[in-house]
Each structure stands twice: as structure tokens, then as C-alpha cells.
Amino acid sequence: MxxxxxxxxxxxxxxxxxxxxxxxxxxxxxxxxxxxxxxxxxxxxxxxxxxxxxxxxxxxxxxxxxxxxxxxxxxxxxxxxxxxISQVPEGRGVFPNMTVQENLDLGAYLRRDRPAIAQDLDRVFTLFPRVKERRNQTAGTLSGGEQQMLAIGRALMSRPRVLxxxxxxxxxxxxxxEQIFQVIQQxxxxxxxxxxxxxxxxxxxxxxxxxxxxxxxxxxxxxxxxxxxxxxxxxxxxxxxx
Ligand SMILES: Nc1ncnc2c1ncn2[C@@H]1O[C@H](COP(=O)(O)OP(=O)(O)OP(=O)(O)O)[C@@H](O)[C@H]1O
Ligand SMILES: [Mg+2]
CATH class of the missing domain: 3.40.50.300 (P-loop containing nucleotide triphosphate hydrolases)
Incomplete structure (x- = not known):
């Protein structure tokens, strides 16, 4: 099915x-x-x-x-x-004036399971070390590639089964x-x-x-x-x- x-x-x-x-x-x-x-x-x-x-x-x-x-x-x-079922929209849709961390937190806004949220944040940071390094910067200061990684990370914070x-x-x-496609496969x-x-x-x-x-x-x-x-x-x- x-x-x-x-x-x-x-x-x-x-x-x-x-x-x-x-x-x-x-x-x-x-x-x-x-x-x-x-x-x-x-x-x-x-x-x-x-x-x-x-x-x-x-x-x-x-x-x-x-x-x-x-x-x-x-x-x-x-x-x-x-x-x-989560979407990473065309053009990424990150909030430029919010920090990287705040953008990621938004991805988990429907969830209440704090320990699991913390686990997923670790997973996103493992997939995207660059996003971790920039967690306190505003998202608008990231490069296009970093914003795409952030957008994927944000979607993963809802713990989707379908992306x-x-x-x-x-x-x-x-x-x-190449990097983005490797992460997609991972x-x-x-x-x-x-x-x-x-x-x-x-x-x-x-x-x-x-x-x-x-x-x-x-x-x-x-x-x-x-x-x-x-x-x-x-x-x-x-x-x-x-
Ligand atoms: N909000 C809208 N109002 C009116 N027409 C729209 C709207 N959004 C999309 N369309 C039209 O619907 C058709 C399909 O658009 P869509 O954005 O789904 O295509 P796409 O394959 O994603 O294109 P792209 O590769 O440019 O992103 C196009 O003719 C587009 O002009
Ligand atoms: Mg399109």
C-alpha cells in the first residue's frame, strides 16, 4: 500500500x-x-x-x-x-530576522515531548554542523546553502515521516x-x-x-x-x- x-x-x-x-x-x-x-x-x-x-x-x-x-x-x-508530513518550501521560507535556533524551534511548535525535541535538535546539528555553528545568528545572515540546510533542519524538527x-x-x-543531496539520502x-x-x-x-x-x-x-x-x-x- x-x-x-x-x-x-x-x-x-x-x-x-x-x-x-x-x-x-x-x-x-x-x-x-x-x-x-x-x-x-x-x-x-x-x-x-x-x-x-x-x-x-x-x-x-x-x-x-x-x-x-x-x-x-x-x-x-x-x-x-x-x-x-512536513514541507520544505521553494525559496526556503526561513524567517530572516529570527535566529537560527528560533527558526528550528518553530519546526517543533506542535510538539510537547521535550526530551525527544532535544534529541531531534542534536540530530539536525549532526547532519548540519554549519547550522549548529550559526545557531545564534539571524537566519538572514546565512548563505543560500546554509539557509536551505536550516529549512530542512526546521522541517525535521517536526519529526516527519514524510518530507x-x-x-x-x-x-x-x-x-x-552535492551536500544537500547527501543529507536527503541520509x-x-x-x-x-x-x-x-x-x-x-x-x-x-x-x-x-x-x-x-x-x-x-x-x-x-x-x-x-x-x-x-x-x-x-x-x-x-x-x-x-x-
Ligand atoms: N497563486 C497563484 N495564482 C495564480 N496562478 C498561479 C499561482 N501559483 C501558481 N500559479 C500558476 O500555476 C501554474 C503552476 O505553477 P507552479 O508554481 O505550481 O509550477 P512549478 O512547476 O512549481 O514552477 P517553478 O519551476 O517555476 O517553481 C503556473 O502557470 C503558475 O503561473
Ligand atoms: Mg515551483
Whole structure:
């Protein structure tokens, strides 16, 4: 059974239809990538899973042993986070005038289990030593890569079982992108299921288990990443090969 199922999802902004009936499944333990060009509807899909934009049609189901099945498209955002589904938004969304530590604390705002929160903070600091070094600085003074690490750290502070990542590599230098993708794999190995949205198809297909290609609001192709990587159309349109 998939952990997360998006079925025939339509998202509209007024007269604009951003998603035209998207179906996608995320199996537990996997890194599932969603690749697609600018404006394909990738962020709209993630925002709808997190309850930040409404579904005009279709459904989003989350299944887990502890909490059973839930229709996410009927839940408010905070209930979705409480079910263990956290998002690292495009552009990171850190609060620039708050300190690094305060940004991390916000990620745990729904929790009351102090010892476990302290444990998770240690884990974030182990994953991102740079974030630890800068814990008392305001977040706005961090580099782009450090802000991305902070944004991932903040999401981990809610102890998610599913992490939704919206273009974590955007605007970062190749070396920093490598580091971010290593952490994504590490977090996944520790048991977090990941839905990874990327324009950097090369990197996403290298770390993912299964991939979907979104073109102008519809799924054009899906399969194990090795198959998608070998697809001629993907190679010319997304990987820049001839
Ligand atoms: N708040 C909004 N109001 C109106 N139209 C929107 C809104 N947000 C997104 N859209 C439109 O919906 C479509 C999908 O946008 P979306 O941001 O989901 O794409 P994306 O694949 O994430 O693109 P990018 O790679 O640029 O982040 C686009 O045509 C966009 O202009
Ligand atoms: Mg986007």
C-alpha cells in the first residue's frame, strides 16, 4: 500500500488550472522525484498535499499504521503536519530576522515531548554542523546553502515521516547541491519517506527510487528512476543530452 496517494487531482487558481488530474503514489521508505519545467505545477502539487491550496477535484490519501488512513484534502495544514508530513518550501521560507535556533524551534511548535525535541535538535546539528555553528545568528545572515540546510533542519524538527522538498538545489553552487543531496539520502536511510520536487533532473534521478515527469499540469511519464533516466525524451528535454 502506498503511504501517500494523490488521485486525479485538479488544482485551480481562479480561471487558471495548474493541475489537470494528477495521479501519483509514494511508497513507504522511498525517495520519489517529481521533475518538470518552470510552471509545470510541481509546487502546486506539494502545496495541495500540505493543505496550502485546496483541491478542486480528486483526493489525497495518507495511510500509516499508527493513525490509519486520512483524506488530507479535507484537513487543515496543521493537522497534516501533525500526521508527520512536513514541507520544505521553494525559496526556503526561513524567517530572516529570527535566529537560527528560533527558526528550528518553530519546526517543533506542535510538539510537547521535550526530551525527544532535544534529541531531534542534536540530530539536525549532526547532519548540519554549519547550522549548529550559526545557531545564534539571524537566519538572514546565512548563505543560500546554509539557509536551505536550516529549512530542512526546521522541517525535521517536526519529526516527519514524510518530507516534501520543493527544489532544494535551486540557486546553489554544485558543491553545496552535492551536500544537500547527501543529507536527503541520509535522512531517507534513517526512515523518512521523501517526495522530491526538482528542476535539477540529473541529481534527482541519481538519488530517487521512482520518478514522475510533470508537463503542463499532467504526468507525462513515470517509472523507476533508471528507466526514466534512460528515456529518450527525458534525456533530450531534461538532462541536456543529445
Ligand atoms: N497563486 C497563484 N495564482 C495564480 N496562478 C498561479 C499561482 N501559483 C501558481 N500559479 C500558476 O500555476 C501554474 C503552476 O505553477 P507552479 O508554481 O505550481 O509550477 P512549478 O512547476 O512549481 O514552477 P517553478 O519551476 O517555476 O517553481 C503556473 O502557470 C503558475 O503561473
Ligand atoms: Mg515551483
Amino acid at each position: 502506498p503511504l501517500l496517494s494523490v488521485e486525479d487531482l485538479i488544482v485551480r487558481y481562479g480561471a487558471i488550472e495548474a493541475l489537470h488530474g494528477v495521479t501519483l503514489h509514494v511508497e513507504p521508505g522511498q525517495i520519489v522525484c517529481l521533475i518538470g519545467a518552470n510552471g509545470a505545477g510541481k509546487s502546486s502539487l506539494l502545496r495541495c498535499i500540505s493543505g496550502l491550496v485546496p483541491a478542486a477535484h480528486g483526493r489525497i490519501l495518507h495511510r500509516c499504521l499508527q493513525q490509519g488512513e486520512a483524506a488530507l484534502h479535507r484537513l487543515p495544514s496543521h493537522r497534516i503536519v501533525a500526521r508527520g 516534501l522538498l520543493d527544489e532544494p538545489s535551486l540557486g546553489l553552487a554544485p558543491l553545496v547541491v 535522512v531517507n536511510r534513517e526512515g523518512v519517506t521523501i517526495l522530491l520536487v526538482e528542476q535539477n533532473a540529473n541529481m534527482a534521478l541519481a538519488v530517487g527510487h521512482y520518478a514522475y515527469v510533470l508537463e503542463t499540469g499532467a504526468i507525462a511519464l513515470e517509472g523507476p528512476t533508471a528507466d526514466v533516466r534512460g528515456n529518450d525524451r527525458v534525456r533530450t528535454a531534461y538532462l541536456g543530452e543529445d
